[in-house]
Amino acid sequence: MADDVIGKSIPRIDGLDKVTGSAIYTADMKLPGMLYARMLLSPHAHAKIVSINTDRARSLPGVKAVLTGAELPYRVGLYMIDKPILASEKVRYFGEPVAAVAAVSEDIAHEAVGLIEVEYEILEPVLDAKKALEPDAPLVHEQLHTYECVKGVFCPMGGTNIANRFQLRKGDTEDGFKQCHKIVENEFYAPQVQHVPLETHSSIAHWKPTGNIQIWTSAQSPFAVRNLLSVALGISHARIRVIIPYLGGAFGGKAGIHLEPLVALLSKAAGFKPVKVTATRTEEFITLPCRQGLHARIKTGVSREGRILAQEIEYIWDAGAYADYGVNIGRASGYSGAGPYDIDNVKLDSYTVYTSKPFGTAYRGFGHVELFWAIESQMDMVARELEMDPVDFRMKNLLDVGSTTVTGEKITKHTGSVRKCLEAVAKEIGWAKDARPAKETNGKIRAKGIAVLHKAPAMPPNTASGAIIKFNEDTTVDVLVSGVDYGQGTATSLSQIAAHALKLPFEKIHFIWAKDTDYNPYDWQTVASRLTVMGGLCILRAAEDAIDQIKTTASGALGVDKEELDVDDGRVFVKGDKATGLDYKNVIMGYMFPNGNSIGGPVIGRGSYVAEGLTNLDLETGQGLPALCWTYGAHAVEIEVDTRTGEIEVTQLVSAFDVGRIINEALCRGQVIGGGVQGVGTALIEQYVYDGEGHLLSDSLTDYKIPTVRDVPHEMKQIFVETPHDKGPLGARGVAEHPMISVPPAIANALFNGTGKRIKALPLSPENVFLALHEDSKKP
Amino acid sequence: MLPKFRYLRPGSLDEAIGLLKDCNESTRILAGGTDLLIGMHEGVHAPARLIDIKGIAQLHTIGFTEDGILIIGACVTVNELIESDATTGPMQAIREAASKLATYQIRNRATVGGNLCNASPACDLGPALLVLDAQLRLVSKQGERLISLKDFFSGVKTTCCEVSEVVTEVVIPPSPGTVSAFLKQGRIRGHDLSVVNAAGAIGHDGDLKLALGAVGTTPLLIDGFDEVGVDDRQKVIDAVLRAIAPIDDVRGSGIYRKRMAEFMTGEILDLLKGRLKQGGS
Amino acid sequence: MQIVTLKVNGESISVPVEDNWSLLRVLREELALTGTKEGCGMGECGACTVLLDGVPINSCLVLAREMDGREIRTIEGEAPQGELSNLQQAFLDNGAIQCGFCTAGMLMSARGLLMRNPDPTEEEVTEAICGNLCRCTGYKPIVAAVLDAATREKQHGR
Structure with missing residues (x-):
């Protein structure tokens, strides 16, 4: 066998299209006769729609369709079906679409939207998730008790603002706390933030007179769009075709379904003309989803020796106006929400709560960036309370082989090692136990901080994927999966797995880029760092199937038993005798004997995988097996804080992850660097800011800042631990989301270590840090 | 998306002021467009006519007169300010402010005249030019007038420039021996609007001038330092704190702005003293 | 509509434009040069950066009318013969x-x-x-x- 491609830093296969500007994204597409849609957005956070008059808009020349919520009696949603396509009866957040227009040009659509008159009766908005829980809080969804959701998994509480309640009970916390030497209780807060993909959401739909619907869209998951549209509109899956061209960043914000139903229905209303909508950057902020906010309360009891004996956790998720995806974040953060620690007694309640704000959805880490903000800040605070070194304290409590997780899962030698990750980053950053107090020079203080993390794919226990491998005449191979590569590099790493499994050179692999539900095999969604794992397993199985077909044909051709055959380097041959055999090219379209008789046929390998061995969780105790695989990690940072301005510079970020096995090292590093910087954004800068009425003020890139090239850590180092995962493809685990998790608490811990000031609400902006360091400044 | 308007591009100043003669508020002058076009995107402005003055050659020059007066044409771009030899020595604050303004791409379009006429309280060139006693030349069919920059700003995003007038140039009197400096504090290290900015200058006679942005309705020139020297640090800071009235907004609270104004005043004083010691920058 | 004449990636092109069209719109919609992207339309993200007479600018923040007689270079001009720079x-x-x-x-x-x-x-x-x-x-x-x-x-x- 030639060099194995596994572990090689092969440049991404989509790079050439992207550096030449020839990669076509949805926003770049134009169809003959295409119309342009614009939306009318709610100017209020919570209001009754008294009337809508669209007459003037409809009579504007060039307008082909106008829709309002009253005409669209549909609701959509992945886990909780709570989201209308256009608001009807009432609006639930500032920026919610109320009406939409399709016209021959964008300018006319824009003008027409301005001609729609809406009369609102303003209602009291609910702007704080904790206040939303109070008995007299206004209800965001009066009809919650009638909404459909995944049964036996979610617990909406009708008549309240609680979209889901998740609870977990392990051991006996009451008894546990009684044994404790010290009990430390704190509250933490993480505000809503946004994904900010460089490409805003864009969708084109063509509802044809035949009743078939074709959609091109900037979505993470073609099959999820197809399925949710099918369910919402009551149209057969076979009549809906969803195509995903190149996708300009997603991070969870393009998972599930967004603008696709609206443009589909506009297309139908406009007389079966294709309709396109591309969100403006402002719409991306105010209309499309963000990441949920989190109020966390953690009470930790420890023994004199520093063992955590009991922990009580309450997560209150600020879901915003809809929780179609958010309910599962509340659930995932519940079963994962005590961190990678071995604790006998845990009580955890996680509430997903409706408010009158833009709605939250999946965002890189799926709740874990937020919950680890709380957990890993708390762990340092507990360690300090015990006068223990934070690394030592964690080492005493981290999960190990033989430990049991909070849901009752046994940690094995295949699970991965969070300890190795923590050891590695502590060593690399030069962690010193007696580093405090830090020295101040010119008003600047340098200090270090650490934090650990874990996450498993958050998905239904029956999540499935498929792969097809088709040989071409020249022995190149088409690889079809439906996971979308929106920058992670998975297409390249999956191609490497295919080359490895088929024992072919990498150049032979033709990974089919565009995802098309008409041609590609099923895949649930490209989320949760699951594609390398589940797509990879499918490709291994499809390759095995293809090789079996090759051997079957070759067996007939050579008159040798199939079991006697082997493959390598594009050849099938008798084991130990490479000369006695056939080149793939003589087999993969069928073998022809000298007399013309032929056997076999085109080789088409098929691989399927459903997440195996998972269970739903007990609704009372949260016990069960929710995780296909855990990826562990740790960060260590060194920061320099300017006490005169409050500005934090991250001088070093060292990150370690147990990835099981590296498939493509450069792409892995790319994920860790990019995710680390996104974590710095959440830590230092990003937040949704509202006025008192619930209008989002940070609604542009002028007012909502993300890190620029000047805002990245000066030095970044990536360390990979490889504890092979027994169920992963070649031992691999996902590592797409993890780099972002626990960057914020590592920085906050460093800030504390340097200054003695603990900040419990994100972001650690210059202003927030300054005001914490100079508490007397709060007086005007 | 930009609203509909008519685009006009006069080739000379005479042509431009002729076009402006009978105009009302629905006409705007287009220079770099980096603020105006954004405002139009956001629906803040919807002018019926845009008069692009970049075709007027004389508005693009920068240089000193024989009398040592620095003349900066209204259409000189921010990057041209940075690249010009004229923004050294006493004029250092201009270069420093220009370097902190937005991004490289924006600076290739944004103009001196546009930045001042946009009159954002957080505008970066304002404080730097205020401490250098800059004046603006405003030309209309009726004639021309020279107005001090301090009097030019009249409120949040408003100026005393009439609809019929064009700001043609910034005029800065000679200031041999002066040292100047500019500092900016944003929410991030990369491109951001100023949470607070500050400029200072000390003349050859020891005369101190300070100006701060984003702490009031306009960039504020703070004077009254006749009795107070550069070494009376606390007195200078007190004078600054008395003069400013920062508000809370999405970029920062009034309290933080006040503390930053205090800190940056001290920093500016240190910078100026350092530059004086070096015999000018 | 007014005709503006631009040199785009070395080629002289005359194109009718409306006064309120940005250069970005003309590149993408009229000249089908979709390699240049719109990320915000407000000069904040830089996705629409092109070279104007060799100098980087945000093409979302300039009017097509302002570009008459100017030379524009886009991503499509970086590897004109298909050979990467x-x-x-x-x-x-x-x-x-x-x-x-x-x-x-x-x-x-x-x-x-x-x-x-x-x-x-x-x-x-x-x-x-x-x-x-x-x-x-x-x-x-x-x-x-x-x-x-x-x-x-x-x-x-x-």
């Missing part, structure tokens, strides 16, 4: 690309830098791309790619 190759080799949506603007900012300064320092690269947002890569690989490209171009030209 050293800059493009360096982006590939340094992992400077993920989703690709910022890539065209980044490349144009970097090309502008290398045209005015063939031997930039890391700080100069940082300043040159500070107006280009990237949400995927964390920027480090992009800075490395531009520095790498400068070295290659000093040795081999574009």
Whole structure:
């Protein structure tokens, strides 16, 4: 066998299209006769729609369709079906679409939207998730008790603002706390933030007179769009075709379904003309989803020796106006929400709560960036309370082989090692136990901080994927999966797995880029760092199937038993005798004997995988097996804080992850660097800011800042631990989301270590840090 | 998306002021467009006519007169300010402010005249030019007038420039021996609007001038330092704190702005003293 | 409509435009040069960066009418014969690309830098791309790619 491609830093296969500007994204597409849609957005956070008059808009020349919520009696949603396509009866957040227009040009659509008159009766908005829980809080969804959701998994509480309640009970916390030497209780807060993909959401739909619907869209998951549209509109899956061209960043914000139903229905209303909508950057902020906010309360009891004996956790998720995806974040953060620690007694309640704000959805880490903000800040605070070194304290409590997780899962030698990750980053950053107090020079203080993390794919226990491998005449191979590569590099790493499994050179692999539900095999969604794992397993199985077909044909051709055959380097041959055999090219379209008789046929390998061995969780105790695989990690940072301005510079970020096995090292590093910087954004800068009425003020890139090239850590180092995962493809685990998790608490811990000031609400902006360091400044 | 308007591009100043003669508020002058076009995107402005003055050659020059007066044409771009030899020595604050303004791409379009006429309280060139006693030349069919920059700003995003007038140039009197400096504090290290900015200058006679942005309705020139020297640090800071009235907004609270104004005043004083010691920058 | 005449990637083109059309719109919608992206329309993200007479600008913030007689270079002009420039190759080799949506603007900012300064320092690269947002890569690989490209171009030209 030639060099194995596994572990090689092969440049991404989509790079050439992207550096030449020839990669076509949805926003770049134009169809003959295409119309342009614009939306009318709610100017209020919570209001009754008294009337809508669209007459003037409809009579504007060039307008082909106008829709309002009253005409669209549909609701959509992945886990909780709570989201209308256009608001009807009432609006639930500032920026919610109320009406939409399709016209021959964008300018006319824009003008027409301005001609729609809406009369609102303003209602009291609910702007704080904790206040939303109070008995007299206004209800965001009066009809919650009638909404459909995944049964036996979610617990909406009708008549309240609680979209889901998740609870977990392990051991006996009451008894546990009684044994404790010290009990430390704190509250933490993480505000809503946004994904900010460089490409805003864009969708084109063509509802044809035949009743078939074709959609091109900037979505993470073609099959999820197809399925949710099918369910919402009551149209057969076979009549809906969803195509995903190149996708300009997603991070969870393009998972599930967004603008696709609206443009589909506009297309139908406009007389079966294709309709396109591309969100403006402002719409991306105010209309499309963000990441949920989190109020966390953690009470930790420890023994004199520093063992955590009991922990009580309450997560209150600020879901915003809809929780179609958010309910599962509340659930995932519940079963994962005590961190990678071995604790006998845990009580955890996680509430997903409706408010009158833009709605939250999946965002890189799926709740874990937020919950680890709380957990890993708390762990340092507990360690300090015990006068223990934070690394030592964690080492005493981290999960190990033989430990049991909070849901009752046994940690094995295949699970991965969070300890190795923590050891590695502590060593690399030069962690010193007696580093405090830090020295101040010119008003600047340098200090270090650490934090650990874990996450498993958050998905239904029956999540499935498929792969097809088709040989071409020249022995190149088409690889079809439906996971979308929106920058992670998975297409390249999956191609490497295919080359490895088929024992072919990498150049032979033709990974089919565009995802098309008409041609590609099923895949649930490209989320949760699951594609390398589940797509990879499918490709291994499809390759095995293809090789079996090759051997079957070759067996007939050579008159040798199939079991006697082997493959390598594009050849099938008798084991130990490479000369006695056939080149793939003589087999993969069928073998022809000298007399013309032929056997076999085109080789088409098929691989399927459903997440195996998972269970739903007990609704009372949260016990069960929710995780296909855990990826562990740790960060260590060194920061320099300017006490005169409050500005934090991250001088070093060292990150370690147990990835099981590296498939493509450069792409892995790319994920860790990019995710680390996104974590710095959440830590230092990003937040949704509202006025008192619930209008989002940070609604542009002028007012909502993300890190620029000047805002990245000066030095970044990536360390990979490889504890092979027994169920992963070649031992691999996902590592797409993890780099972002626990960057914020590592920085906050460093800030504390340097200054003695603990900040419990994100972001650690210059202003927030300054005001914490100079508490007397709060007086005007 | 930009609203509909008519685009006009006069080739000379005479042509431009002729076009402006009978105009009302629905006409705007287009220079770099980096603020105006954004405002139009956001629906803040919807002018019926845009008069692009970049075709007027004389508005693009920068240089000193024989009398040592620095003349900066209204259409000189921010990057041209940075690249010009004229923004050294006493004029250092201009270069420093220009370097902190937005991004490289924006600076290739944004103009001196546009930045001042946009009159954002957080505008970066304002404080730097205020401490250098800059004046603006405003030309209309009726004639021309020279107005001090301090009097030019009249409120949040408003100026005393009439609809019929064009700001043609910034005029800065000679200031041999002066040292100047500019500092900016944003929410991030990369491109951001100023949470607070500050400029200072000390003349050859020891005369101190300070100006701060984003702490009031306009960039504020703070004077009254006749009795107070550069070494009376606390007195200078007190004078600054008395003069400013920062508000809370999405970029920062009034309290933080006040503390930053205090800190940056001290920093500016240190910078100026350092530059004086070096015999000018 | 008014006709404006532009030189785009070396080719002279006359195109009818409305007064309120941006250069970006004309490039994408009228000339089908969709390599240049719109990320915000407000000059904040840099995805629409093109070279105007060799100088990087945000094409969303200039009017097509202002461009009469000017020379524009877009991503499509970076490898006109299909042969990658050293800059493009360096982006590939340094992992400077993920989703690709910022890539065209980044490349144009970097090309502008290398045209005015063939031997930039890391700080100069940082300043040159500070107006280009990237949400995927964390920027480090992009800075490395531009520095790498400068070295290659000093040795081999574009």
